[in-house]
Amino acid sequence: MSDTASILEVQGLQSGYGRSQVLFGIDLACPATGAVAILGRNGAGKTTLLKTLIGEIVSMSGVINFAGIEAQREDTEKRVRRGMGYVPQEQAVFTTLSVRENLTLGAISQKDKSGIEMVLDFFPKLAERLEQQAGTLSGGERKMLAIGRALLGSPKLLLLDEPTEGVWVGVIEEIAERLELLSKEISMIIVEQHVALALRVADYAYVMDRGKIALEGPSDNVGNDPLLMRYLAP
Numbered sequence: 001m002s003d004t005a006s007i008l009e010v011q012g013l014q015s016g017y018g019r020s021q022v023l024f025g026i027d028l029a030c031p032a033t034g035a036v037a038i039l040g041r042n043g044a045g046k047t048t049l050l051k052t053l054i055g056e057i058v059s060m061s062g063v064i065n066f067a068g069i070e071a072q073r074e075d076t077e078k079r080v081r082r083g084m085g086y087v088p089q090e091q092a093v094f095t096t097l098s099v100r101e102n103l104t105l106g107a108i109s110q111k112d113k114s115g116i117e118m119v120l121d122f123f124p125k126l127a128e129r130l131e132q133q134a135g136t137l138s139g140g141e142r143k144m145l146a147i148g149r150a151l152l153g154s155p156k157l158l159l160l161d162e163p164t165e166g167v168w169v170g171v172i173e174e175i176a177e178r179l180e181l182l183s184k185e186i187s188m189i190i191v192e193q194h195v196a197l198a199l200r201v202a203d204y205a206y207v208m209d210r211g212k213i214a215l216e217g218p219s220d221n222v223g224n225d226p227l228l229m230r231y232l233a234p
């Protein structure tokens with residue numbers, strides 16, 4: 001999947017921690033709008049991939065072309081200013097601050113503060129809990145707050161690491177619907193353990209196995225591929 005309308009094109013990306021290499025040559029692309037899913041069992045390297053894309057980890061080699069410019073040597077701040085957003089798997093909100101304070105901090109670099117109102121319209125549950133300490137929110141509310149904070153940066157590409165992890169099943173659908181709506185406006189990479197949900201929200205899917213892309217294709221094809229379960233089995 002590589003065309004001129006891609007907002008992200010990754011080629012031969014290698015990355016890891018110190019001398020321990022985790023990613024062994026990742027190629028992937030994201031269109032300007034729509035969601036791409038990243039699947040794979042625990043330890044496959046999904047989080048490492050997102051951390052490398054946002055610049056939390058410096059890549060060992062390969063190209064990250066974001067919005068037409070090579071980003072692999074840019075720091076995280078530059079990538080965020082150019083339109084990348086990131087919702088990490090863990091510690092995505094300031095737990096001792098209120099919902100309102102978390103959103104205010106998220107909007108700090110924005111001239112237009114109306115973004116916060118937009119987030120509260122988008123996730124009405126947050127509007128009911130503005131003064132509540134973020135650490136006391138439910139798993140689902142906390143994920144909504146983390147996504148809302150990231151949206152305040154007006155990302156062109158949003159990297160979501162397990163947006164439904166630790167979320168009660170009744171709220172997962174609510175988050176999935178919001179992500180489907182968002183994918184009509186911006187580009188997203190969604191790392192997910194809920195395979196059916198990820199394949200529904202995303203148009204295209206990559207399956208990682210031990211730091212490589214083992215399988216990729218339009219979501220329907222990947223969902224029906226007999227190899228999928230092999231790559232997801234523990």
Ligand SMILES: Nc1ncnc2c1ncn2[C@@H]1O[C@H](COP(=O)(O)OP(=O)(O)OP(=O)(O)O)[C@@H](O)[C@H]1O
Nearest residue numbers: 017020022040041042043044045046047048049089
């Ligand atoms: N800070 C670190 N230092 C060294 N190795 C790490 C570090 N973080 C992760 N790893 C290793 O990198 C590999 C990939 O981990 P990663 O977190 O990217 O996997 P993942 O696919 O996101 O897994 P999960 O589904 O459990 O979130 C694992 O073997 C892990 O132990």
Ligand SMILES: [Mg+2]
Nearest residue numbers: 046047048089
């Ligand atoms: Mg992970």
